[in-house]
Amino acid sequence: MTRTWQVGDVTITKIVELEDAVPPARAGISGLEPTDLADLPWLVPDFLTPDGLMRMSIHSFLVETPQTRIVVDTGLGNDKPRAVPHWSGLRTGFLDDLRAAGWPPGSVQRVIHTHLHIDHVGWNTVLVDGAWVPTFPQARHLMVRADLEHWQAQAARTDDDRPGWLRAMTDVAAVWTDSVAPVLDAGQVDLVEPDARVDSSVRLLPTHGHTPGHASVLIESGGESAVITGDLVHFPCQIARPRWTSMLDCDQAEGTAAREKFLEAFADTGTLVLGTHFPDPTGGHIVRDGAAYRFEI
Ligand SMILES: [Zn+2]
Known part of the structure; x- marks a missing residue:
């Protein structure tokens, strides 16, 4: 499903690669019990199915x-060998949907x-004649320096002692090899700080914790604004319960602090x-709900 928003002079379009519905136990949220979600009836039906997925x-x-x-962000990509079976060897129509939206890959600048x-x-890369080549040949890829340095070091490790499921979910070495290294080798990466300005309407907003260089994306134009969360918030329930952390967070305390600061900053604003x-x-929109917050659509 494609959806479009207008923010001043900026048009934002969502292109979906995959949609899923998972039991709370598989959502990767620390300490979340299915009964906890019953306290948040506004999640149903858009974010929680009536049977609790x-x-x-x-x-x-x-x-x-x-x-x-x-x-902003490039999904899982096609043909990639991955340890998580339902993410491996995908054949989605993502690039066709991009073209249908008027965005041929060659038109992407950042x-x-x-x-x-x-x-x-x-989707940084596509498989051509057995090689991973950049999907967006004219684009500069903006990566936060702290994130790139962290994942480069992780990919080189031979003593990864994290639990097996966590290694599978991140699949660091494979991701580095087929999706990050090829755009670096092609000279298409700009290493930036987590508050970098991209153009007069778009800048990064530091929200590290999920990863060391994680950034959200702030869009401001004509007196209007929008913010793209990144994985600072995986599920809308974390807006109501910012202390529910992702098991994939590199630093859960930093992630929680960043989430609380983000909610405070954007609650009851027009953003x-x-x-x-x-x-x-x-x-x-994030709105205050007693001592907490909820997501209002
Ligand atoms: Zn993610």
Whole structure:
């Protein structure tokens, strides 16, 4: 499903790669019990199915400003060998959907990576004659320096002692080899700070914790604003319960602090919040709800 938002002079389009609905026990949220979600009735039906499955989505945002065509995050990609079976060897129509939206790959000028996890770098490359080649030949890929250095070091490790499921979910060495290294080798990467300005309407917002260089993306134009969360918030339930952390967070305490600061900053403002893994309708506003918050669509 393609969905579009207008923020001043900026048009934002969502291109979905995969949608899924998972039991809470498989959602990767620390300490979450299915009964906890019953306290948040506003999650049903968009974000929680009536029978208690948590909906999630992997998608990219296409951000068209008056100056720049920007893709924010690049999903899982096709043909990639992955340890998680339902992410391996995908054959989705993602690039066809991009073209149908008027975005042939050659027209993309910037790719912003909120971070370098497996589901945010996949379409950096496509398989051509057995080689991984850049999908967006004209694009500069913006990667936060701290994130790139962290994942480069992780990919080189031979003593990874993390639990097997965590190694499979991140699949660091494979992701580095087929999705990050080829764009680095092609000279298409700009290493940036986590508050980098991209153009007059778009800048990064530091929200590290999920990964060391994680950044959200702030869009401001004509007195309006939007923010793309990245994986600072995986599921809308974390807006109500910011202390529910992702098991994939590199630093859960930092992630929680960043989430609380983000909620405080954007609650009850006009800023459109676009969730990087929120299923349709994906965009909404953070509103105060007693001592906590909820997501209003
Ligand atoms: Zn993600």
